[in-house]
Amino acid sequence: VMASMAHLQKEKLRLQEELLELQEKLTARENNELSLSLQLQGQVETLKEKLLEQAQEISRLRSELGGTDAEKHRDLLAAENERLRQEMKACEGELRELRRQQQQAPCHDCPHLQENAGLQEQLSQLQREAEETRAKLVELDLEVQQKTNRLAEVELRLKDSLAERAEEEERLSRRLRDSQETIASLKSQPQQIKYIIKTVEVESTKAKQALCETQSRNQYLQEQVGMQKQVLKEMEQQLQSSQKTEAQLRAQITMYEAELERAHGQMLEEMQAMEEEKNRAIEEAFSRAQVEMKAVHENLAGVRTNLLTLQPALRTLTHDYNSLKRQVRDFPLLLQETLRSARAEISQAVEEVHSTNRELLRKYRRELQLRKKCHNELVRLKGNIRVFGRVRPITKEDGEGPEAANAVTFDADDDAVLHLLHKGKQVSFELDKVFPPQASQEEVFQEVQALVTSCIDGYNVCIFAYGQTGAGKTYTMEGTAANPGINQRALQLLFSEVRGKAADWDYAITVSAAEIYNESLRDLLGKEPQEKLEIKLCPDGSGQLYVPGLTEFRVQSVEDINKVFEFGHVKRVTECTNLNEHSSRSHALLIVTVRGLDRSTGLRTTGKLNLVDLAGSERVGRSGAEGSRLREAQHINKSLSALGDVIYALRSRQGHVPFRNSKLTYLLQDSLSGDSKTLMMVQVSPAEKNTSETLCSLKFAERVRSVELGPVSRKAELGSWPSQEHLEVPKGLLGDSPGSAAPPGRGHASPSPGQLSSRSASIRRKLHTSG
Numbered sequence: 203v204m205a206s207m208a209h210l211q212k213e214k215l216r217l218q219e220e221l222l223e224l225q226e227k228l229t230a231r232e233n234n235e236l237s238l239s240l241q242l243q244g245q246v247e248t249l250k251e252k253l254l255e256q257a258q259e260i261s262r263l264r265s266e267l268g269g270t271d272a273e274k275h276r277d278l279l280a281a282e283n284e285r286l287r288q289e290m291k292a293c294e295g296e297l298r299e300l301r302r303q304q305q306q307a308p309c310h311d312c313p314h315l316q317e318n319a320g321l322q323e324q325l326s327q328l329q330r331e332a333e334e335t336r337a338k339l340v341e342l343d344l345e346v347q348q349k350t351n352r353l354a355e356v357e358l359r360l361k362d363s364l365a366e367r368a369e370e371e372e373r374l375s376r377r378l379r380d381s382q383e384t385i386a387s388l389k390s391q392p393q394q395i396k397y398i399i400k401t402v403e404v405e406s407t408k409a410k411q412a413l414c415e416t417q418s419r420n421q422y423l424q425e426q427v428g429m430q431k432q433v434l435k436e437m438e439q440q441l442q443s444s445q446k447t448e449a450q451l452r453a454q455i456t457m458y459e460a461e462l463e464r465a466h467g468q469m470l471e472e473m474q475a476m477e478e479e480k481n482r483a484i485e486e487a488f489s490r491a492q493v494e495m496k497a498v499h500e501n502l503a504g505v506r507t508n509l510l511t512l513q514p515a516l517r518t519l520t521h522d523y524n525s526l527k528r529q530v531r532d533f534p535l536l537l538q539e540t541l542r543s544a545r546a547e548i549s550q551a552v553e554e555v556h557s558t559n560r561e562l563l564r565k566y567r568r569e570l571q572l573r574k575k576c577h578n579e580l581v582r583l584k585g586n587i588r589v590f591g592r593v594r595p596i597t598k599e600d601g602e603g604p605e606a607a608n609a610v611t612f613d614a615d616d617d618a619v620l621h622l623l624h625k626g627k628q629v630s631f632e633l634d635k636v637f638p639p640q641a642s643q644e645e646v647f648q649e650v651q652a653l654v655t656s657c658i659d660g661y662n663v664c665i666f667a668y669g670q671t672g673a674g675k676t677y678t679m680e681g682t683a684a685n686p687g688i689n690q691r692a693l694q695l696l697f698s699e700v701r702g703k704a705a706d707w708d709y710a711i712t713v714s715a716a717e718i719y720n721e722s723l724r725d726l727l728g729k730e731p732q733e734k735l736e737i738k739l740c741p742d743g744s745g746q747l748y749v750p751g752l753t754e755f756r757v758q759s760v761e762d763i764n765k766v767f768e769f770g771h772v773k774r775v776t777e778c779t780n781l782n783e784h785s786s787r788s789h790a791l792l793i794v795t796v797r798g799l800d801r802s803t804g805l806r807t808t809g810k811l812n813l814v815d816l817a818g819s820e821r822v823g824r825s826g827a828e829g830s831r832l833r834e835a836q837h838i839n840k841s842l843s844a845l846g847d848v849i850y851a852l853r854s855r856q857g858h859v860p861f862r863n864s865k866l867t868y869l870l871q872d873s874l875s876g877d878s879k880t881l882m883m884v885q886v887s888p889a890e891k892n893t894s895e896t897l898c899s900l901k902f903a904e905r906v907r908s909v910e911l912g913p914v915s916r917k918a919e920l921g922s923w924p925s926q927e928h929l930e931v932p933k934g935l936l937g938d939s940p941g942s943a944a945p946p947g948r949g950h951a952s953p954s955p956g957q958l959s960s961r962s963a964s965i966r967r968k969l970h971t972s973g
């Protein structure tokens with residue numbers, strides 16, 4: 203028992219120990235619970251504190267951020283703006299005043315005006331800037347509005363979270379109370395501790411879970427608070443930046459104000475300066491006016507005295523004026539009367555002038571006719587047909603030695619006489635004029651001039667160059683480029699004459715060039731020089747001849763003539779290989795037509811100037827030429843003898859003139875007959891070897907000339923044309939000139955006719971000179 207008692211006692215002790223242990227554990231747990239609840243309470247407390255802090259912070263922030271401050275600021279700015287505006291208005295008023303003053307006392311181009319303009323510009327700029335600042339202010343207002351809105355939102359959210367927290371707290375406190383109750387119950391029921399402990403353990407896990415939840419919730423809320431803080435910080439930054447811009451704007455405004463003040467000060471200064479200037483100007487003007495006034499006063503005194511003296515003069519003047527007025531009233535009547543008489547006088551004078559004019563015109567016409575008659579008479583006296591001789595100088599072509607010796611001599615006293623030494627005998631000839639070798643082209647032309655001018659008066663003129671080949675025919679007619687012959691000079695003379703008469707006359711000068719070779723006529727200026735032209739009677743019944751198809755060039759200047767000559771020459775050169783040979787066997791004609799119209803009388807004139815370079819007169823037949831050469835010679839001789847016949851017939855005034863016997867005479871018919879004038883230029887070579895041809899030419903010349911001596915002597919002198927005698931030409935070809943029927947006994951070498959004629963001519967001259 204003792205053992206079991208001991209054992210029981212031991213057991214009792216162990217149980218007591220165990221109970222103690224359990225009690226300790228319980229107290230420990232209780233303590234634990236208490237500390238936990240305390241801890242929880244502390245946490246809740248801290249959270250509450252934090253909440254309070256946050257609320258305080260929020261309120262602080264609100265007070266800091268709150269519209270009130272920004273609004274105050276804005277209001278301040280607006281007030282300042284208003285003040286500035288008023289100041290500006292005041293300034294503008296001042297400006298207007300100033301401008302008005304300026305208008306009253308304008309000063310042009312003064313620097314103040316320019317400065318004023320500058321200031322106004324600045325003012326407008328300032329106004330613009332003020333406008334801008336105002337706009338910025340409005341923007342800032344808007345921003346502040348937005349920020350306050352956002353703050354209200356944040357507050358709302360904060361309230362929500364606070365409400366949530368309050369709920370949570372309540373829940374937690376409720377649970378704490380529950381757990382305290384359970385602890386109390388546990389205390390009251392220590393027997394059931396084990397069980398309770400278990401339940402407590404279970405509940406404590408639950409509490410732990412709830413704690414965890416709350417903790418996480420707390421964390422979340424803290425995070426949110428952090429975020430809100432960040433937002434707040436951002437807002438603060440924005441606020442700071444807006445404050446900064448505001449400060450800047452304010453600085454600008456102060457700057458502008460300062461500028462405005464400066465401008466105002468300047469303006470005041472200027473105004474003062476202007477005022478001074480104005481005063482000065484007024485003073486000056488005043489002093490000047492005083493001086494002028496004095497002068498005017500003096501003048502006035504003078505004028506007054508003058509006025510006193512002038513009054514009687516005025517009286518006489520008014521009297522004069524009245525009398526003049528009366529005269530003026532009478533003047534128109536007087537004027538009309540005088541006008542009427544003057545008109546009558548004038549018409550009478552005009553009538554007189556008319557009658558004298560008519561008389562003069564009649565006289566002029568009569569004089570014209572008389573002049574023409576006189577001219578004709580003169581020409582008739584001089585002879586319509588004149589024969590000149592021209593001796594060319596000895597040239598290189600004549601060679602040397604006795605053959606080239608000079609066989610021609612002249613009379614020192616008589617320029618119409620020429621002596622030829624032929625076969626030892628001296629034969630003398632008298633022509634109308636003889637040109638010695640030294641005679642220039644100019645001198646020759648001077649003798650021809652009168653003929654050419656008569657062409658302008660409407661006469662037909664023929665100038666022939668006759669002579670053997672090489673005697674100088676072409677030289678006389680055409681000449682050289684440096685020393686032109688009759689052709690060019692005649693045309694030049696025509697031009698100058700026409701120019702001289704241009705006041706009353708209209709003239710047209712045309713030129714044609716033709717060639718007669720082997721009795722066929724060819725146009726040298728035409729497009730087809732090979733074409734043979736025919737001579738026809740004019741269809742108008744005037745009896746005039748014309749050549750259809752013959753080219754006529756109208757010439758107006760010397761250049762035109764040169765062109766025409768060149769053209770003709772080129773034609774001739776291209777037509778034959780040997781120009782000289784060809785030209786010596788053909789007649790070259792230059793036909794100049796001068797058509798005139800007298801503008802005052804309506805009189806029309808037509809004059810023709812025929813310049814003919816005849817074919818060589820040498821006697822070819824003698825040398826026994828054959829074929830074409832003989833035919834050529836026959837043609838030449840025929841035409842030359844026909845020319846001789848015609849001239850003879852004309853000079854002897856025969857009823858019939860055989861123009862038709864050759865192309866040449868037929869073509870020149872109207873230029874040889876009637877009032878026409880003919881010049882035969884007989885060319886001779888002075889060389890010894892040419893004497894027989896020279897003799898023939900001179901005889902021809904003298905015969906042509908001598909015919910004029912009178913019908914009886916003419917008849918007596920008549921003979922055949924010696925140059926044609928030697929030709930073996932059929933008799934019929936020589937034509938029906940009386941010369942062909944002449945006795946053949948008159949040889950070409952016989953000097954008698956020439957001597958006879960020269961003698962008779964000199965007798966006639968002597969008679970003339972003796973009276």
Ligand code: ADP
Nearest residue numbers: 594595597670671672673674675676677678786
């Ligand atoms: P034609 O025409 O009669 O056959 P040209 O007129 O051809 O003769 O003259 C022959 C040569 O004589 C030419 O070289 C020309 O220059 C020259 N001649 C003719 N007459 C004169 C003169 N009066 N003065 C100078 N040279 C002349």
Ligand code: ADP
Nearest residue numbers: 856857858859860861862863864937938939940
């Ligand atoms: P038409 O003009 O009637 O045809 P022309 O006058 O030409 O006639 O004359 C023809 C020919 O008759 C010419 O050769 C001319 O010499 C000749 N002939 C005409 N009449 C005469 C006359 N009265 N005397 C001499 N020959 C004359």
Ligand code: MG
Nearest residue numbers: 675676785786
């Ligand atoms: Mg010639």
